[in-house]
Amino acid sequence: MKIADISMRDAFFDALYDIARQDDRVMLLTGDFGAPSLDKFRTDLSRQYINAGVAEQNMVTIAAGLALSGKIVYIYSIAPFVTLRCFEQIKLDLCCMKLHVTAVGVGAGYSYSTSGPTHHATEDAAVMRILPGMTVYNPSDNIMVAAFAGMSYRDPGPKYIRLDREKFPLRYEEKHDFSDGLALLKRGKDMTIIASGMMVHQAFKVTEELLKHSIDAAIVDLYRLSPVNDNLLLQVMGKNKPVVTLAEDLVAGGIGSIVAEVMADNGCQSRLKRLGTENQYVFQYASRECLHSHLGLDVASITTGILRWLQ
Amino acid sequence: MSGQEIIKLERKANWVRRQTLEMCVRANTGFLASAFSSVEILVSLYYGGILRVDPENPLWPERDRFIMSKGHAISLYPILADQGFFPLHNLETFCQENCILGAIAENNIPGTEVVAGSLGHGLGLGSGMALAAKMNKEQYMTVVLLGDGECQEGSVWEAAMFAGHHQLNNLVAIVDRNFLGVTDFTENFLRLNPFAEKWQSFSWDATVIDGHSFPDILQALANFRSRKSEKPLVLIAQTTKGKGLSFMENIPLWHATSVSGKYISLAREELQQKENELNRGSDHENC
Numbered sequence: 207m208k209i210a211d212i213s214m215r216d217a218f219f220d221a222l223y224d225i226a227r228q229d230d231r232v233m234l235l236t237g238d239f240g241a242p243s244l245d246k247f248r249t250d251l252s253r254q255y256i257n258a259g260v261a262e263q264n265m266v267t268i269a270a271g272l273a274l275s276g277k278i279v280y281i282y283s284i285a286p287f288v289t290l291r292c293f294e295q296i297k298l299d300l301c302c303m304k305l306h307v308t309a310v311g312v313g314a315g316y317s318y319s320t321s322g323p324t325h326h327a328t329e330d331a332a333v334m335r336i337l338p339g340m341t342v343y344n345p346s347d348n349i350m351v352a353a354f355a356g357m358s359y360r361d362p363g364p365k366y367i368r369l370d371r372e373k374f375p376l377r378y379e380e381k382h383d384f385s386d387g388l389a390l391l392k393r394g395k396d397m398t399i400i401a402s403g404m405m406v407h408q409a410f411k412v413t414e415e416l417l418k419h420s421i422d423a424a425i426v427d428l429y430r431l432s433p434v435n436d437n438l439l440l441q442v443m444g445k446n447k448p449v450v451t452l453a454e455d456l457v458a459g460g461i462g463s464i465v466a467e468v469m470a471d472n473g474c475q476s477r478l479k480r481l482g483t484e485n486q487y488v489f490q491y492a493s494r495e496c497l498h499s500h501l502g503l504d505v506a507s508i509t510t511g512i513l514r515w516l517q
Numbered sequence: 518m519s520g521q522e523i524i525k526l527e528r529k530a531n532w533v534r535r536q537t538l539e540m541c542v543r544a545n546t547g548f549l550a551s552a553f554s555s556v557e558i559l560v561s562l563y564y565g566g567i568l569r570v571d572p573e574n575p576l577w578p579e580r581d582r583f584i585m586s587k588g589h590a591i592s593l594y595p596i597l598a599d600q601g602f603f604p605l606h607n608l609e610t611f612c613q614e615n616c617i618l619g620a621i622a623e624n625n626i627p628g629t630e631v632v633a634g635s636l637g638h639g640l641g642l643g644s645g646m647a648l649a650a651k652m653n654k655e656q657y658m659t660v661v662l663l664g665d666g667e668c669q670e671g672s673v674w675e676a677a678m679f680a681g682h683h684q685l686n687n688l689v690a691i692v693d694r695n696f697l698g699v700t701d702f703t704e705n706f707l708r709l710n711p712f713a714e715k716w717q718s719f720s721w722d723a724t725v726i727d728g729h730s731f732p733d734i735l736q737a738l739a740n741f742r743s744r745k746s747e748k749p750l751v752l753i754a755q756t757t758k759g760k761g762l763s764f765m766e767n768i769p770l771w772h773a774t775s776v777s778g779k780y781i782s783l784a785r786e787e788l789q790q791k792e793n794e795l796n797r798g799s800d801h802e803n804c
Contacts, residue, residue: 258679259678261675263637263641263671263672264641264644264672264675264676266641267640267641267642267644268645268648268676268679270631270641270642270645271641271642271646271647271648271649272646272648272649274642274646274649275645275650276649295638
């Protein structure tokens with residue numbers, strides 16, 4: 207199957223499988239969580255695969271013990287469980303000791319739309335990005351996902367990669383260099399939308415709508431949430447152009463906060479509107495589109511909100 | 518082990534207590550009681566021919582991994598200094614500006630392996646190291662010292678389940694079973710008993726020993742490199758918190774209280790008295 211036709215997790219584990227075949231130091235620990243692509247990993251590389259059980263805190267400490275003994279370790283579960291459930295283990299065992307362990311979480315934002323706040327990942331990126339030494343990737347397509355498998359293998363230090371459950375159109379060419387941490391995907395003279403993950407794709411639909419109102423918006427894909435490439439972010443935002451951030455995250459701490467911090471630290475005077483989830487948990491059990499409508503994150507609501515704010 | 522060798526270890530233990538006391542007096546910090554309950558365990562590991570380490574090369578790949586998981590066990594510092602991992606004078610600046618030795622041993626200190634101190638991490642870290650040794654066919658042993666209060670953390674039992682399942686018989690946990698948490702006796706506020714049975718039910722071999730008896734500790738670890746069992750081993754070392762200082766033993770309040778005022782001289786006197794007793798015993802042995 208083409209890379210565009212598979213899930214993000216399969217794109218990641220297919221790439222990791224190729225790496226792990228070449229290097230038996232690479233280990234994958236799962237919190238009893240699967241993926242079609244994991245079957246061949248489990249079968250062909252059984253010595254490098256451990257089902258650590260439904261015990262995420264222990265999965266992190268085991269990973270740390272293995273990394274302290276020369277292994278390059280990946281831990282895998284649903285996004286909130288592989289981050290929030292074991293936050294202190296990640297802080298002390300991975301970040302304090304600067305270990306080569308990558309947490310891979312599936313279910314960015316409202317990927318698990320029918321499972322409620324237990325499975326929604328709206329704080330995970332915010333919480334992970336404040337940890338010193340932690341690199342946080344939030345990919346928007348499968349080219350990027352596959353690249354992150356290689357980058358996380360090559361670069362020592364703790365990382366968190368949050369994957370969506372949905373498939374998205376490819377936005378990048380093969381062999382794209384993702385070391386910049388962000389990319390200007392669409393130019394626009396009137397304003398800039400800074401989005402991440404699935405909301406990058408939502409941003410493209412929003413810009414089409416805005417164009418009908420003669421607003422030409424740029425789109426920036428902020429795919430590395432920590433460390434943030436401040437200089438490039440300021441450069442692509444442009445001077446004195448209104449900026450809108452767009453994410454499913456809680457506004458506090460998420461993409462909106464990241465951009466606000468960069469602007470404040472650099473004396474940037476542009477107007478800023480942060481769109482995302484306001485201070486709440488969502489007890490709606492329906493499609494992701496329904497949740498977006500409820501939260502004002504559907505294309506129509508975002509467009510209307512931006513137009514009103516620009517006036 | 519001969520009586521003379523045992524006395525030698527007891528003298529070392531007393532030296533460790535005296536050094537630890539002076540560190541705490543200088544820095545005006547507490548946690549002496551917790552440190553004193555594990556002195557004989559640590560002295561056994563480092564002077565009883567148990568751990569293979571190389572102070573000249575702290576990261577020697579074949580070294581045994583020792584993880585101080587229980588946090589406040591600063592009696593490890595005099596031992597590491599005496600072994601040659603860092604100069605003895607570092608003890609004088611314990612918990613003072615620009616020192617390397619904090620209230621909790623962390624992995625920036627030569628001779629230590631991990632950042633520890635938040636309870637419930639060490640057994641998982643040790644299990645990962647023991648698993649890696651098996652995968653890489655390396656011979657080192659991994660030893661983790663836990664507190665009994667620490668065993669109220671759920672993560673300890675996640676790790677215990679993992680180590681039992683993966684038959685990590687190159688892993689040894691020693692629990693400093695002093696029966697005291699910070700404010701009360703463990704059995705009063707969150708019962709651990711039946712303790713050995715809990716470990717056994719997680720597929721561990723469990724042995725209860727007197728954690729202040731060198732013959733007991735050393736016998737329990739005598740063949741730890743060549744055990745026939747496929748299970749990991751836990752030693753439940755029954756100890757007394759504050760061991761060695763009569764006014765401190767089994768008194769919860771001393772967990773975090775600094776030794777000050779009259780207690781400083783009292784503590785010095787008691788440890789000096791112990792020293793004199795051991796010297797007399799040593800003379801007797803020499804006759």
